Amino acid sequence: MTIKVKLELASGQSLKGAPLELLSKGLPIARGVVDAQGVVVFEAKAGAVELAVRVDRSILKAG
Numbered sequence: 001m002t003i004k005v006k007l008e009l010a011s012g013q014s015l016k017g018a019p020l021e022l023l024s025k026g027l028p029i030a031r032g033v034v035d036a037q038g039v040v041v042f043e044a045k046a047g048a049v050e051l052a053v054r055v056d057r058s059i060l061k062a063g
Contacts, residue, residue: 001043001044001045001046002041002042002043003022003030003041003042003043003044003051004039004040004041004042005020005039005040005041005042005053006037006038006039007034007038007039007040008038014036014038015034015038016034016035016036016038017033017034018033018034018055018056019031019032019033019055019056020032020033020034020040020042020053020054020055020056021053021054021055021056022042022044022051022052022053023051023052023053023054024044024047024049024050024051025049025050026052029044029045030042030043030044031056040053
């Protein structure tokens with residue numbers, strides 16, 4: 001199943017290149033990267049589950 005998400009920040013900032021994760025029951029089931037138009041596409045198995053999206057924490061720098 002293909003899931004497309006369009007992201008728009010209230011600040012008008014771009015999320016281009018940001019890695020995102022699609023979560024099911026708190027666990028990542030797919031990953032995608034935001035394009036220049038603010039769209040990210042996830043490929044995941046079809047099913048009746050509650051989904052969430054978060055920024056892939058690997059982009060966060062420590063310290």
